[in-house]
Amino acid sequence: MLVAAAVVPCPPMIVPELARGAVAELDLLRAACDQALAALVDSAPDRLVVLGAGGADASLEAGGIGTFAPYGLDLEVTLGAGAPQPLSPALTVGAWLLGRSPWAADRIAAGTAPSPVSAAQIAADADPARCATRGADLVAGPDRVALLVxxxxxxxxxxxxxxxxxxxxxxxxxxxxxxLADADPDVLAALDPALARELWVAGRPALQVLAGAAGPGREGRLLYAEAPYGVGYFVALWS
Structure with missing residues (x-):
């Protein structure tokens, strides 16, 4: 069952070494993401799943390895047990954010097996029905699941x-x-893939997976909503 979810954006510039002289521009975003990750830890999940869009559907139960080399930074990040599976750009940013959180110190570094942290990738062109089914499958069963979307x-x-x-x-x-502020899964489930493509909404499929996982009756908090580089960045908590 889903006990908590956090929505975060995935700009590579969130990494200070990439932002360089403009690092302060995203200080508030980083702080909001840290707050969201701390709330996921406080929900005491049995496992945490990092969810993002990519080239195809994939389940990375043992985690994976991501790199910021395409953006000019020689930096690798690991997720979960650090299995040699490549992480998509969205999952790479998620892994970097997770590495800043108490979860990393308390659970990832413990090296527990099976890893309490895994990744789920949804195809960028997945239709809403497929996203909804994937979301329901991710949280099926008795485990207390937290999603980092x-x-x-x-x-x-x-x-x-x-x-x-x-x-x-x-x-x-x-x-x-x-x-996101109202924790309204119906609005997310109704997002039109065609319009999302026209507006370059890269997070659409992951948000629709969240809708399928959450169901009604949630409480939401919007921690950040800005467009510093002409891109809509949101940080939200659902409980």
Whole structure:
């Protein structure tokens, strides 16, 4: 069963060594992510699953290894037992954030087997029904499961954004932020994949997996909602 979920974004610039002189610009985002990860630990889960989009559906029960080399930084991060499976960019950022949290010190470093931390990858083109089924499967059974959901909102918020400016993007992200604040899985489940592609919403499939895992009756808190680089970044907690 799902006991808690946190939503975080996945900009590589969240890593201070990549941000360099602009590191302070994302200080509030890092602090919000740290707060979200601490709340997941406080929920006392039996296992934590890091969830993000990638090229295809995959279950990385033993974790994996991610790298920031494509962004010019010689830095590897491990998730769970550090199995030699590659992590997608979203899961790599999730692993880096997790490494900053108390969970890393208390559970990952203990080297317990089977690892209490695993990863789940959902294909970037997965339809809403497949996402919902994947979410339900992730939390089936008696284990207390915490989800770390990694994904961005629209990347079309400004002319300098990766997807350039789309006038629909701000309203889209506003509605998305409201759904995260209200812990409303119905809104997430109803996200249109075609519109999400047009607005470069890379986190759409992971958010719809969350909707399938959570169900109704949750409480939500929105800790961060900004678009510092023309990309919608959200940090939210569902309990």
């Amino acid at each position: 990694v994904g961005d909102g629209s990347a079309c918020r400004t002319e300098k954004a990766p997807g350039y400016l789309d006038p629909r993007a701000e309203a889209y992200d506003r509605a998305l932020g409201a759904a």
